[in-house]
Amino acid sequence: MPEPLGIRISGSGRALPSRVLNNQHFVDRLDTTDEWIRERTGILERRVVSPGESTATLATEAARRALENAKMTPADLDMIIVATITPECLFPSTACFVQQALGGPPVPAFDLAAACSGFIYGFVTASHLLREGSPYKNILLIGAETMSRITDYEDRSTCILFGDGAAAVILSSTPDVSRHALLHHRIEAEGSGLSMLAVPAGGSKLPASKMTIDERLHYVKMQGREVYKLAVKRNLELIDSTLAEAGVKPDDIALVIPHQSNLRIIESARQRLGLPPDRVFTNIQKYGNTSAASIPLGIDECRETGRIKDGDLILLVAFGAGLTWGSALLRI
Numbered sequence: 223m224p225e226p227l228g229i230r231i232s233g234s235g236r237a238l239p240s241r242v243l244n245n246q247h248f249v250d251r252l253d254t255t256d257e258w259i260r261e262r263t264g265i266l267e268r269r270v271v272s273p274g275e276s277t278a279t280l281a282t283e284a285a286r287r288a289l290e291n292a293k294m295t296p297a298d299l300d301m302i303i304v305a306t307i308t309p310e311c312l313f314p315s316t317a318c319f320v321q322q323a324l325g326g327p328p329v330p331a332f333d334l335a336a337a338c339s340g341f342i343y344g345f346v347t348a349s350h351l352l353r354e355g356s357p358y359k360n361i362l363l364i365g366a367e368t369m370s371r372i373t374d375y376e377d378r379s380t381c382i383l384f385g386d387g388a389a390a391v392i393l394s395s396t397p398d399v400s401r402h403a404l405l406h407h408r409i410e411a412e413g414s415g416l417s418m419l420a421v422p423a424g425g426s427k428l429p430a431s432k433m434t435i436d437e438r439l440h441y442v443k444m445q446g447r448e449v450y451k452l453a454v455k456r457n458l459e460l461i462d463s464t465l466a467e468a469g470v471k472p473d474d475i476a477l478v479i480p481h482q483s484n485l486r487i488i489e490s491a492r493q494r495l496g497l498p499p500d501r502v503f504t505n506i507q508k509y510g511n512t513s514a515a516s517i518p519l520g521i522d523e524c525r526e527t528g529r530i531k532d533g534d535l536i537l538l539v540a541f542g543a544g545l546t547w548g549s550a551l552l553r554i
């Protein structure tokens with residue numbers, strides 16, 4: 223069992239594009255049905271950006287709300303981390319765009335790419351950087367994605383899944399680990415599965431060309447069924463090992479906030495824990511899979527509605543491209 227890291231969430235905020243794509247949008251254009259999408263994924267609608275909106279605009283809006291919620295200004299931040307696989311551009315990092323928009327003094331700002339596990343990777347990274355004795359006290363961590371920019375709207379097996387959004391938390395160090403702490407975490411990757419879920423072109427391996435555009439290689443390619451099976455397996459392993467190593471019983475957990483990839487994947491985790499539906503958060507119905515944004519969107523919504531409160535034990539769990547996965551058990 224690792225040593226608890228004293229961190230608390232000082233503020234949170236979210237930003238969602240106003241444009242809604244419901245299932246009928248796809249039924250009108252592709253060989254699919256509302257029933258298939260609901261039954262296989264749980265998704266009813268998702269949000270997508272409009273011209274003028276991007277990962278950095280959503281991330282900045284979420285960050286401003288988190289600062290307001292924390293009653294802080296950009297000058298209070300010691301670092302900015304953006305978890306994303308849909309960055310503003312190849313470089314500079316999206317975090318630098320956010321820093322420019324927020325203003326404030328120069329601070330470290332960088333992106334972190336771990337796909338749907340990105341927020342948990344970022345949470346663990348930030349928590350270690352906030353350890354006692356560190357010069358950093360407040361880290362702005364944002365999960366922000368515009369999945370619609372890399373989604374092939376002619377591929378019915380992937381386009382129905384993804385949505386856009388961003389959410390930010392401000393993580394602050396605290397000496398009192400008995401009140402607020404990251405109690406246990408596990409983040410891992412298995413590169414042997416990288417071709418199962420990827421955007422093949424647009425990087426150094428396969429730069430943009432007429433061929434890559436003609437062959438639609440700038441879009442998400444996913445072996446859905448294989449990824450699904452692995453996501454269920456890894457989620458269950460993560461839950462079992464996290465609870466065993468932390469010495470925690472499912473009943474001790476106030477709320478599980480899982481990555482929102484598929485309602486059936488979430489349901490298998492809920493059944494493993496033996497928890498009632500109200501102890502496992504879902505919002506996939508309205509936002510689809512927003513990759514690194516889905517867990518902070520859940521955290522912010524639950525803080526706002528009072529579904530999580532100071533001192534609650536919260537379990538975060540995610541699985542995504544890489545393949546990557548992670549869990550974090552928090553005393554929030």
Ligand code: ACO
Nearest residue numbers: 254258262337338378379446447449450453483484542543
């Ligand atoms: N409408 C109707 N039929 C469809 C659709 C659709 N939108 N999409 C696929 N089908 C068909 C397939 O062609 C297939 O037909 P066939 O049997 O004639 O070949 C049939 O439905 C079943 O296809 P599967 O892919 O096996 O369907 P499955 O039940 O696995 O559901 C899904 C597909 C929803 C994509 C699922 O596999 C899934 O959720 N996978 C995991 C996604 C995930 O967790 N990703 C990780 C995070 S994402 C990230 O990191 C960026």
